Structures are given as C-alpha cells and as structure tokens.
Amino acid sequence: MKKLAYLFCTLMLLSCSVSIQSTFENPKKPLTIEDKVALLDTHHSVPKDAEKIGSAHFQDSGFSTDCDFNSNLIKARKLAREKGANVVKVTEKKVPDLWSTCYRIKVDFYYTTSDINNIPQYKLQIN
Numbered sequence: 001m002k003k004l005a006y007l008f009c010t011l012m013l014l015s016c017s018v019s020i021q022s023t024f025e026n027p028k029k030p031l032t033i034e035d036k037v038a039l040l041d042t043h044h045s046v047p048k049d050a051e052k053i054g055s056a057h058f059q060d061s062g063f064s065t066d067c068d069f070n071s072n073l074i075k076a077r078k079l080a081r082e083k084g085a086n087v088v089k090v091t092e093k094k095v096p097d098l099w100s101t102c103y104r105i106k107v108d109f110y111y112t113t114s115d116i117n118n119i120p121q122y123k124l125q126i127n
Contacts, residue, residue, distance in 0.1 A: 019061040020075065024054030028084025028111050036116040037077045040089040044120055050110035053085055060102040067102035069093070073122070076107050085109035086116055 031037070040046065056079060058072045076088045087110035094104040 019059045020056055022054060022056035022079060024083050026053045028053060030084055031081040031086060035081065035086065037080050038087045038116045038119045039073050039077060039122040040087060041122040042090050042093065046087060046089050046110055047112045047114040047119060049114055050087055050112040052108055052110050054083055054109040055107065057106050059104045060100040069103045072103055072105050080109050083109060085111055087112055
C-alpha cells in the first residue's frame with residue numbers, strides 16, 4: 001500500500017510540470033549564466049547570420065502549473081543556455097482556453113555572432 005501511495009504522489013508531482021519536447025541538430029558549447037539570450041516573440045525577426053540549432057514545443061501535461069508565457073520563456077532560455085543557443089524565437093503560441101489553462105508555445109533556438117543587445121526583443125515581466 002505504501003508503494004502505491006508513493007507511486008501516486010510521484011505521478012502527481014510529475015504531471016504538474018509543463019511537457020517540453022525538444023530536438024537539437026547542432027548544439028553548441030553551453031553558455032554561462034552571464035551570457036545574454038535574446039527572446040524574440042512571433043513578430044520579431046531573427047538576425048540574418050543566425051544558425052538554427054534546435055527547436056522545442058512547450059505544452060500542457062494535464063495538471064500543469066507555472067505555465068504562463070513568461071514561465072515558458074524562462075524555461076526556454078534555460079534550455080537555450082544548456083545547448084549553446086543565444087537566441088530563442090517563438091514561432092507559435094496558443095493562449096489558454098477552455099481545453100488548457102497553459103500557454104502552449106513552439107520555439108526555435110539559434111546561435112548568432114551578432115550583438116544580442118542590438119536585437120529588438122521581448123521583455124520578460126518578472127514579478
């Protein structure tokens with residue numbers, strides 16, 4: 001009975017996180033926390049010299065929490081740093097609706113040698 005209770009609690013904790021599916025064709029050297037990562041929304045342009053290195057899809061896992069747009073972008077930025085991307089471009093976003101209380105987004109990851117500070121980008125609203 002204790003094993004069943006433990007399994008149930010574990011499944012509940014895992015089901016509260018956002019489901020992230022990612023693929024990286026050409027990962028780079030991981031970035032440090034000091035390295036900037038540009039966050040581009042759907043209406044922003046990717047720098048011309050940027051090389052696409054991967055993509056990801058953030059979706060609801062059923063009982064997801066902490067899955068607003070900013071939270072998903074923060075998770076995408078963390079994943080970008082791990083894979084060496086310095087640009088995260090949102091390619092598709094679905095707002096919460098009757099079927100899901102989460103933002104569902106698709107992003108592409110890029111590496112560019114351009115100055116990140118000169119790229120118009122999304123400003124995170126951190127509370």
